Amino acid sequence: MAVRALTAPSFKRSPAARRSPAWLLAPVALLYGALALLPIGVILRLGLSDGGAPLRTVLRSPLLLRAAENTVVIGLLTTVVAVLLGTLLAVALWRAGPTLRSLLWACILLPFWTGVLIKNFAWASLLQDNGVVNAMLLALGATDHPLTLLHTRFAVIVGMVHYVLPYAVFPIFTSLRAIDPLLERAARSLGARPRRVVWLVILPLIIPGLSNAALLVFIVACGFFITPVILGAPSDMMVANLIDYYVHDLVDFNAAAALSILILAAIAVLIVLQQMLPKEGQHGTA
Amino acid sequence: MARREAAGRAVLYATCMPVLLFLLLPSLVIVPMALTKGQMIQFPPIWISVHSFTDYIEDPQWFRSTVLSFEVAALAVAIGCITGSAAALALHDRRFPGKGLVTGAIMAPIVVPLVVLALGGYMVFAWLHLIGGWIAIGLLHGMLVTPYVFISVQTSLVAALNPLLVRSARSLGAGRMSVLRHVIWPAIRPGVLAGALLGFAVSFDEVVIALFLQGPNAVTLPVRMFTAIQFELTPKVAASASLFLLLSVLVLLAQAAVLRRREAA
Amino acid sequence: MNVALPIVATASLGEARHYLSVEHVWKSYTSGVHVVRDVSFTLAPGEFLTLLGPSGSGKTSTLMMVAGFEAPTRGAIRVDGRDVAQLPPERRNFGVVFQGYALFPHMSVLDNVAFPLRMKGLGGAARRRAAMEMLDKVGLADFATRRPRALSGGQQQRVALARALVFEPDALLLDEPLGALDRKLRESLQIEIKELQRRLGVSILFVTHDQDEAMMMSDRIAVMQDGEIAQLGAPEEVYLHPETPFVAGFLGDTNLLRGQCIAQPGGHAVVRFADGVIGPARLSRGGRRPGIGDAVLVSIRPERIGLLQPDAAADCVVEGVVADRVFLGRHTRLEVAALGRMLIVSAAVQPSADVVPGATVRLGWSGEDAQILNESDGQTPIRHGRA
Numbered sequence: 001m002a003v004r005a006l007t008a009p010s011f012k013r014s015p016a017a018r019r020s021p022a023w024l025l026a027p028v029a030l031l032y033g034a035l036a037l038l039p040i041g042v043i044l045r046l047g048l049s050d051g052g053a054p055l056r057t058v059l060r061s062p063l064l065l066r067a068a069e070n071t072v073v074i075g076l077l078t079t080v081v082a083v084l085l086g087t088l089l090a091v092a093l094w095r096a097g098p099t100l101r102s103l104l105w106a107c108i109l110l111p112f113w114t115g116v117l118i119k120n121f122a123w124a125s126l127l128q129d130n131g132v133v134n135a136m137l138l139a140l141g142a143t144d145h146p147l148t149l150l151h152t153r154f155a156v157i158v159g160m161v162h163y164v165l166p167y168a169v170f171p172i173f174t175s176l177r178a179i180d181p182l183l184e185r186a187a188r189s190l191g192a193r194p195r196r197v198v199w200l201v202i203l204p205l206i207i208p209g210l211s212n213a214a215l216l217v218f219i220v221a222c223g224f225f226i227t228p229v230i231l232g233a234p235s236d237m238m239v240a241n242l243i244d245y246y247v248h249d250l251v252d253f254n255a256a257a258a259l260s261i262l263i264l265a266a267i268a269v270l271i272v273l274q275q276m277l278p279k280e281g282q283h284g285t286a
Numbered sequence: 287m288a289r290r291e292a293a294g295r296a297v298l299y300a301t302c303m304p305v306l307l308f309l310l311l312p313s314l315v316i317v318p319m320a321l322t323k324g325q326m327i328q329f330p331p332i333w334i335s336v337h338s339f340t341d342y343i344e345d346p347q348w349f350r351s352t353v354l355s356f357e358v359a360a361l362a363v364a365i366g367c368i369t370g371s372a373a374a375l376a377l378h379d380r381r382f383p384g385k386g387l388v389t390g391a392i393m394a395p396i397v398v399p400l401v402v403l404a405l406g407g408y409m410v411f412a413w414l415h416l417i418g419g420w421i422a423i424g425l426l427h428g429m430l431v432t433p434y435v436f437i438s439v440q441t442s443l444v445a446a447l448n449p450l451l452v453r454s455a456r457s458l459g460a461g462r463m464s465v466l467r468h469v470i471w472p473a474i475r476p477g478v479l480a481g482a483l484l485g486f487a488v489s490f491d492e493v494v495i496a497l498f499l500q501g502p503n504a505v506t507l508p509v510r511m512f513t514a515i516q517f518e519l520t521p522k523v524a525a526s527a528s529l530f531l532l533l534s535v536l537v538l539l540a541q542a543a544v545l546r547r548r549e550a551a
Numbered sequence: 552m553n554v555a556l557p558i559v560a561t562a563s564l565g566e567a568r569h570y571l572s573v574e575h576v577w578k579s580y581t582s583g584v585h586v587v588r589d590v591s592f593t594l595a596p597g598e599f600l601t602l603l604g605p606s607g608s609g610k611t612s613t614l615m616m617v618a619g620f621e622a623p624t625r626g627a628i629r630v631d632g633r634d635v636a637q638l639p640p641e642r643r644n645f646g647v648v649f650q651g652y653a654l655f656p657h658m659s660v661l662d663n664v665a666f667p668l669r670m671k672g673l674g675g676a677a678r679r680r681a682a683m684e685m686l687d688k689v690g691l692a693d694f695a696t697r698r699p700r701a702l703s704g705g706q707q708q709r710v711a712l713a714r715a716l717v718f719e720p721d722a723l724l725l726d727e728p729l730g731a732l733d734r735k736l737r738e739s740l741q742i743e744i745k746e747l748q749r750r751l752g753v754s755i756l757f758v759t760h761d762q763d764e765a766m767m768m769s770d771r772i773a774v775m776q777d778g779e780i781a782q783l784g785a786p787e788e789v790y791l792h793p794e795t796p797f798v799a800g801f802l803g804d805t806n807l808l809r810g811q812c813i814a815q816p817g818g819h820a821v822v823r824f825a826d827g828v829i830g831p832a833r834l835s836r837g838g839r840r841p842g843i844g845d846a847v848l849v850s851i852r853p854e855r856i857g858l859l860q861p862d863a864a865a866d867c868v869v870e871g872v873v874a875d876r877v878f879l880g881r882h883t884r885l886e887v888a889a890l891g892r893m894l895i896v897s898a899a900v901q902p903s904a905d906v907v908p909g910a911t912v913r914l915g916w917s918g919e920d921a922q923i924l925n926e927s928d929g930q931t932p933i934r935h936g937r938a
Binding site: 021023024025026027028030031032034035036038039040042043046085088089091092095100104106107108109110111113114115116117118119120121122123124125126132162165194216219220222223224225226229230239240243244247253256257260263264267 | 294295298299301302305306308309310311312313315316365368369370372373375376377388391392394395397398399400401402403405406407408409410413425426428429432436462484487490491492493494498508511512515516523524527530531534535537538
């Protein structure tokens with residue numbers, strides 16, 4: 001018995017001797033400090049200089065209104081579509097046997113690792129007037145002349161959903177996996193038909209995963225730069241493009257900085273709001 | 287009863303097919319587009335030819351950009367591996383108030399819009415007179431790569447590092463460095479490798495930061511492609527895109543192999 | 552865990568008395584492995600039947616087939632004569648308690664218990680009232696608004712029971728429900744479940760690997776091995792008169808003695824053991840009847856071997872030398888060298904002080920307690936019994 005006490009490990013917290021030294025955090029702190037905090041500091045200084053004049057310039061600009069509206073609308077549409085499709089894929093992954101699951105993962109991860117540029121380039125080629133999509137539509141007789149698909153908001157959303165879909169699948173799949181497999185059996189043994197099992201048991205338990213996915217996708221979608229340029233029309237300019245405009249076209253760094261502050265503030269607010277949502281998951285927290 | 291379940295499952299997978307097709311479609315058309323004889327991008331290609339690939343390799347600017355992208359990615363991965371692994375080690379097995387915040391901060395580069403990082407980075411490096419060099423891009427990419435390595439190593443630590451090994455090594459007189467080399471490193475090696483591969487892909491493909499920090503001698507391949515796509519859409523673009531794709535597939539396969547070995551461990 | 556259960560005279564399950572019959576059920580997977588072979592048993596109204604066996608014996612698979620989560624490859628499952636094979640689990644009206652309880656984490660305890668009533672279409676107020684009554688019966692009325700994770704393991708188990716009983720099922724199916732609990736808690740819950748069953752008159756099909764649990768709670772035990780039922784009978788029957796070496800060894804310590812059948816007067820056998828010792832033994836019910844001169848294996852429980860006074864008599868008397876003596880609280884365990892091997896003797900009453908290692912003792916047992924085992928399964932148990 002005494003021997004047992006001597007060698008019994010306690011995994012709750014390692015004693016200091018076993019943990020890695022805290023100074024290992026120094027490299028990442030240094031890097032981030034130099035390349036993230038410092039720049040953000042500079043951005044804050046520039047954007048709030050002159051008593052906040054650049055902020056006022058930006059806020060009064062009609063371009064901002066346009067860009068913000070585009071960003072929110074496109075972001076929301078992308079989020080809704082991505083979460084819906086993401087849930088579909090996540091459920092398929094969840095139910096699949098090992099071989100099918102690997103196959104599905106491969107299909108989901110390949111675009112994840114293909115660069116954003118490649119993807120947009122491919123979509124541009126696919127959606128152009130003599131591209132594959134139009135060719136198929138003509139062949140199927142769905143239309144008698146090529147539809148203008150490229151340089152439209154539709155193309156932007158297609159490109160964005162394609163990019164963010166893996167980001168949506170991960171959190172939803174994680175929360176599906178966390179569900180106790182016996183819960184479904186329990187519900188059915190108590191008289192619940194399969195559809196009611198989904199509505200009353202599974203869905204409530206993946207809500208945290210869904211909300212995480214939605215937040216992640218929305219934030220990523222709002223920061224998009226490349227896709228609106230390649231696949232969208234000038235009227236689809238998003239806030240990231242606006243920053244680029246201020247920097248490279250108007251050469252007004254202060255305004256660019258001010259706009260960045262607004263964007264960061266908006267993201268911070270979103271994250272705080274989402275954290276405040278009730279998080280009733282499998283283990284009581286998300 | 288089992289038949290009804292099987293039917294439901296069939297419907298599920300059938301509905302997934304179009305989505306999977308949607309996901310794979312872009313990747314599938316790139317290579318055929320590159321193999322065209324004409325001087326214009328078209329799909330389906332009229333004649334098969336590899337002149338686009340030779341044009342691409344022989345163009346000194348494009349070649350230089352490709353090499354530069356590799357250099358940048360190498361630097362980014364080197365930095366990211368050190369910072370990400372160190373951070374994962376430091377946070378492993380340690381509980382303190384605010385750990386969530388620290389983890390969130392480390393993961394921030396994935397979520398914060400790249401433009402903001404690019405703008406800030408631009409201003410800092412301009413102030414340091416380092417604009418126009420590939421090192422600036424590499425450093426900033428290093429920050430981008432860090433979260434990926436961090437997650438990967440963190441997963442390795444949780445899955446593969448047996449705390450009893452550390453304890454018994456210590457009790458046998460091993461110092462910190464020995465423990466690191468003989469116990470910890472083998473456990474996290476797959477994680478570091480997997481994270482490095484992913485980070486490489488992320489850095490190689492990154493456009494926005496490279497766009498903001500570019501200089502006459504520091505034009506990465508993606509930036510060159512970005513400009514080309516907007517102004518001169520030749521098959522060269524498709525050729526370099528094909529090579530990108532090849533790289534992604536290789537990285538994907540390599541990562542899968544590394545991770546499978548980790549699962550087996 | 553002291554819960555006062557009020558005695559309720561009426562069986563609140565009303566007239567739901569059903570007769571479950573499992574008939575020649577087989578289950579195999581596409582790999583060709585048979586997990587359940589030719590299992591048949593019945594569950595009478597109000598009966599407590601336990602499927603007892605080691606892991607891999609097919610007991611949980613059998614339960615899952617009764618519940619409807621797996622389909623038998625062959626055979627039938629009937630309730631009141633009606634074949635239920637086509638019925639999905641949600642239409643079978645069995646209450647199931649799973650390992651790990653499977654309580655819905657996002658619902659309160661009350662909503663958990665009310666869930667099956669909601670599935671039956673009961674209105675909100677009515678089902679909450681019924682659920683409250685049920686919670687009261689298991690002594691958890693105060694926890695109605697809490698979440699399951701706020702409850703201890705034993706409390707969660709009682710909620711799971713309440714949930715499975717509230718809709719008056721035809722039978723209650725329990726899959727090793729007490730496995731995760733510590734011994735004291737497990738014992739008190741065993742008593743509670745038994746009480747609940749007696750009061751409500753519900754039939755119970757219970758799965759466990761714990762032989763003490765099975766014997767304590769069951770009206771009948773089906774001992775399972777490798778997908779088959781090795782023996783089915785009341786606890787005393789199965790314990791005192793096991794039919795195979797596996798059953799003998801699984802239910803407790805036993806002595807397995809080799810001998811030769813030299814006579815079969817009437818319904819009994821006479822066996823010659825080593826050292827020329829001769830004694831009567833019971834023939835096994837099933838299996839081949841040993842012929843005269845055949846080798847047989849006889850099982851005698853340690854507690855059925857008595858220490859004899861010098862002048863006392865018994866059906867079979869053996870002399871031996873004490874090799875070891877250990878006081879274990881409830882009984883004293885002796886190892887005695889006799890019949891060319893070690894015999895384990897369990898004495899409830901402390902033997903006298905002169906029974907120490909080295910001392911010679913006289914052991915005796917009754918012919919009723921010597922059980923000839925049917926060895927057709929070719930298996931000797933891994934633990935306890937020494938052939």
